[in-house]
Amino acid sequence: xxxxxxxxxxxxxxxxxxxxxxxxxxxxxxxxxxxxxxxxxxxxxxxxxxxxxxxxxxxxxxxxxxxxxxxxxxxxxxxxxxxxxxxxxxxxxxxxxxxxxxxxxxxxxxxxxxxxxxxxxxxxxxxxxxxxxxxxxxxxxxxxxxxxxxxxxxxxxxxxxxxxxxxxxxxxxxxxxxxxxxxxxxxxxxxxxxxxxxxxxxxxxxxxxxxxxxxxxxxxxxxxxxxxxxxxxxxxxxxxxxxxxxxxxxxxxxxxxxxxxxxxxxxxxxxxxxxxxxxxxxxxxxxxxxxxxxxxx
Numbered sequence: 092x093x094x095x096x097x098x099x100x101x102x103x104x105x106x107x108x109x110x111x112x113x114x115x116x117x118x119x120x121x122x123x124x125x126x127x128x129x130x131x132x133x134x135x136x137x138x139x140x141x142x143x144x145x146x147x148x149x150x151x152x153x154x155x156x157x158x159x160x161x162x163x164x165x166x167x168x169x170x171x172x173x174x175x176x177x178x179x180x181x182x183x184x185x186x187x188x189x190x191x192x193x194x195x196x197x198x199x200x201x202x203x204x205x206x207x208x209x210x211x212x213x214x215x216x217x218x219x220x221x222x223x224x225x226x227x228x229x230x231x232x233x234x235x236x237x238x239x240x241x242x243x244x245x246x247x248x249x250x251x252x253x254x255x256x257x258x259x260x261x262x263x264x265x266x267x268x269x270x271x272x273x274x275x276x277x278x279x280x281x282x283x284x285x286x287x288x289x290x291x292x293x294x295x296x297x298x299x300x301x302x303x304x305x306x307x308x309x310x311x312x313x314x315x316x317x318x319x320x321x322x323x324x325x326x327x328x329x330x331x332x333x334x335x336x337x338x339x340x341x342x343x344x345x346x347x348x349x350x351x352x353x354x355x356x357x358x359x360x361x362x363x364x365x366x367x368x369x370x371x372x373x374x375x376x377x378x379x380x381x382x383x384x385x386x387x388x
Contacts, residue, residue, distance in 0.1 A: 125363060129356035132156065141357065147321040147332075149341070149351040156354045158361065160321045164238075164331030165362070167324055168313060171242035172249060172306045177299055179246070180253030184295075187254070188261040189283055200258075207251035215315035218244040223316065232328045236318040239327045244312045249302035256301060260294020261287055293378075300373040307366055310335040334362045 133141065136156050144157015183203070187196050222243060223235030264287050272282040288295070318330020321337065332340075338355050345351040 122363070125356060125359055129353060129358075129360040132350060132353035132357045135350055136354075141354075142361065145323060147337070149345070149354060154350060156350070156357075158334070158337075158354075158358055160323050161332055161334045161337050161358060162361065162365075163323050164313075164317065164321075165307070165333040165335070165365070167238050167327075167331060168241045168245060168317060168333055169303065169307050171238060171327065172245035173299075173303055175242060176246035176249040176253060176302060176306070180250045180298070180302065181257050181295060183250070183254045184257035184261060184298075185283060185288075188258045189279075189287065203251050203254050206247075207255065209248075211248065211309060211311040212315075214244050214248055215312045218312065218316035226328075230328060234318060234330055236316050237328045237330050238317070238324055241313050241317040241331075241333075242327075244316055245306040245309060248309065248312065249306050252305060253298045253302040256298035257291070257295045260291040260298065263294065264290045296373065296376060300370065303373075304366065304370065307369060308335060308362070310339045314339050334358050338362075 136144075141156055141158060142162070143159050144155065145159050146155040146157045147160055148155040187199060187203075191199065218240050219236065222240050225235065226232065226237070226240055227235035268286055268290060269282055272286045273279070277285065313333045314336040317333055317336055319332050319336065319340065320330040321332045322329070324331050338358055341351070342355050345355055
């Protein structure tokens with residue numbers, strides 16, 4: 092029996108090693124393909140002009156490949172969606188884990204998880220058909236397809252992810268820590284702020300990372316509700332064209348292996364680098380707060 096168990100464990104080890112290796116290899120090949128298809132554009136335009144150029148007119152003669160408006164659009168919708176989604180997601184998680192009654196939790200929890208399963212195209216249609224006319228009428232603006240609308244829709248997509256993972260992190264805090272805090276005379280609010288949140292900050296940081304990663308790379312929603320204007324925004328109500336939306340909208344029309352084609356792949360490289368840097372920074376912050384939380388306990 093012992094030999095059979097060891098053989099099974101060895102085979103399982105090899106199976107999981109193969110799966111992990113295959114995942115890394117696929118990611119590596121995708122990255123190589125992205126750089127192979129994107130780097131040729133820099134034979135026509137310098138890296139500085141490409142990143143800091145203020146005009147994106149790929150069909151002009153001569154074409155202009157400046158993606159600064161696309162970068163600013165992506166940053167604007169991501170930052171404003173984070174401002175909306177992170178507080179709402181974390182506070183909802185705290186309420187469900189620590190304050191809500193069992194009956195309320197049984198109703199709200201499935202609804203939150205159901206929202207996470209909504210297709211992005213459905214959320215995009217909602218933003219385009221319902222939210223855009225409402226914003227246009229209330230704020231008296233030329234168009235409701237703008238940064239604010241897309242930020243709301245991205246936040247709507249990110250909140251379920253942030254809420255669900257944050258709630259699991261809060262649930263994982265040992266009960267004796269909560270009971271010890273209450274026994275020492277701390278109020279329920281003080282226990283949440285000074286004990287529960289510091290102890291679960293690593294899991295909450297992971298939730299924020301996953302939620303914002305989805306927002307940064309989201310394509311369909313920003314394609315439908317951001318407005319599609321490749322210009323540097325000066326107001327939250329200005330239309331923009333984030334990088335994923337530009338790639339999705341123009342790739343089918345770009346001549347294969349032409350300058351426009353290469354420029355779109357180079358935009359994908361910039362988006363990849365932005366996401367990579369964001370994940371590194373988020374992981375550093377998560378590790379830092381994990382150490383702070385452990386020290387405070």
